[in-house]
Amino acid sequence: MAATVETAQTVKEVAERKYKYGFVTEIESETAPKGLGEEVIGFISAKKGEPDWLLEWRLKAYRHWLTMPEPLWANVTFDALDYQDAYYYSAPKTAEGPKSLEEVDPELLRTYEKLGIPLREQEMLAGVAVDAVFDSVSVATTFKKKLHEVGVIFCSISEAVQTHPELVREYLGSVVPYADNKHATLNSAVFTDGSFVYVPKGVRCPMELSTYFRINAANTGQFERTLIIADEGSYVSYLEGCTAPMRDEHQLHAAVVELVALKDAEIKYSTVQNWYPGDEEGRGGIFNFVTKRGACRGDNSKISWTQVETGSAITWKYPSCILQGDNSVGEFYSIAITNNMQQADTGTKMIHLGKNTRSRIIAKGISAGRSNSTYRGLVKVSPKAHGARNHTQCDSLLIGERCGAHTVPYIESKNRSARVEHEATTSKISEDQLFYCRQRGIGEEEAVALVVNGFCREVLQQLPMEFAVEAQKLVGISLEGSVG
Amino acid sequence: MLEITNLHATVDGKAILKGIDLTIQPGEMHAIMGPNGSGKSTLAYILSGRDGYEVTEGEVRYEGRDLLVMAPEERAAEGLFLAFQYPVEIPGVPNTTFLKEALNAGRKHRGEGPLDAMQFLKLIRQKTQELGMTDEMLKRAVNVGFSGGEKKRNEILQMAVLEPKLAVLDETDSGLDIDALKTVADGVNALRGPDRSMLVITHYQRLLNYIVPDKVHVLAQGRIARTGGPELAEELEAKGYAEFTTAAA
């Protein structure tokens, strides 16, 4: 793990160029008319050649959305969103159905290379299959063949609507219903793309599946919808990484992720979120309002969320587990880093319904600059969840004098045999530790990165190896300028 | 190597060092002894550049350069090492990672490339064995859960790996059992050479049986009250510091 030395280099690069991923790709987009309405939804649905039931579902969601008030409970502040002042569909023009990498616009491939996911290489480098989402259309999917051999379906959700409509129809909205919350409902109405995964009975997915999301066109919200189904006795590990270019105006990202684990199945879902956070004064940056939820439907199933949230102007997400099956397990490992003017209100919900269900929460919040970070977590034990157990550990680390960290645990236990434990700590980054590192020759920024990486270790260890190194670097990059 | 002239320093507005003069030539080993609270650690922190320790007068030259304008990490990369009186715990950061970061930071500063994983492992294995430490301690987080003596040994391990030109050891012998004291002394002696200098802060003459100093200084009430050879340490052991604390009072 030589991450911090590399971090130092990366930090320097970033210091010079600021947000490393802040380039804009010059590609003509085919865009829906500006604004939101039934015609726009019709346009999206028609573009994708969707069946009637799906258009109906979208419209039902839209009509419901119109009746919903803006949620105001989170510990974040921002100006009201103008939903009419955005585009809801933007597709690179050349991207209509590329069948192989050769058909993909070379400009796009270069963009991915800048992001550090050279698809061409990826095909050779065993281990990771990437379904890259560029704005709204999935432009390239690798490793399909190998996955096909074991029966794993991994494609864009639009493609799945065409090729596996029965699966999509059965599970779409089954974990996050269309009327769930304002942002998820908007997503249901206008979602444009995202990933779909189905792992058949007894299959252990032979590689990490990975999607890189990226918002490119100005003023487009990104509304992906991801659906992962792990059939009985199967296993899959999925990683989502995100970056977005630098822009002055805010952009809305309202994604929905639904996970379904059937009997004895396990899903590991990891996120490295590095959307553009805005500048030092809080101009620009992504509003990351995401609904992620997994259902442990079958007995002995397990869903594990790991997230490293370093980007976005505002992050607002609570990856959750509904523990329906007996003995099912839900885990949430989180690192949320905020710097400058960033705001994060994030956490999880563990809903214990089945017997002997267990959940474990480890949340590490790091705040620097004038940022604010809130952990908000709900642990709910239903009357039938005999023997349910939860352990929550929440640690906050403050860097500097002007940032804030808050912990808001909600515990509702309706079963006397349940055990719910919550521990929380808040500390300042230690001058002693930083000086100790510096006395050994480690520069100040690197020292912060090293100490913070140590603070986050339990969570970083949950990430797939190949991404843990990336994540460690990000930790350093996102805290750049937080000391001195 | 090191030239301290008329050094005055305050902590929290309180004057601690009140005119220190001390010169250490390359290859020399100096010991500083003195009563609790006399400013020994303060001097060590001033030399290593810790925040909060303010120099109000005087200067310090290291290899002919003004040491006081350099950042702590620069001083370290230029070969100044401080073995802390109270080594710091860094949870979640494995000892090996820390050593590697530190070593490669220094190499980078000197324009050398980082050691590859194999070379690095070989190096620390060797040093670890020499100091009677286990591999298990390398995997553990820096100083976390280490006993007092283990922490001191870990400081010497870092010193052995970084091979500084000027090492300041702040009570590295305190809290060590007899065997550990010998191992640490061996570690220190192994590093001695014509180009390296050491400043050893200690309360006990027994360390100086193993690490024989060229000079012994008594720091009392913010000044070097007396300088002598190794025999001064024995005298202090017998008589204590009464002479120095009352004289100035």
Ligand SMILES: Nc1ncnc2c1ncn2[C@@H]1O[C@H](COP(=O)(O)OP(=O)(O)OP(=O)(O)O)[C@@H](O)[C@H]1O
């Ligand atoms: N941060 C601080 N704030 C206030 N006073 C301080 C601070 N640091 C040191 N001092 C004071 O400065 C004086 C010198 O302290 P220092 O640690 O240098 O002593 P020392 O000679 O190393 O003592 P010991 O032998 O006990 O290690 C003491 O009176 C101490 O209380």
Ligand SMILES: [Mg+2]
């Ligand atoms: Mg001291």
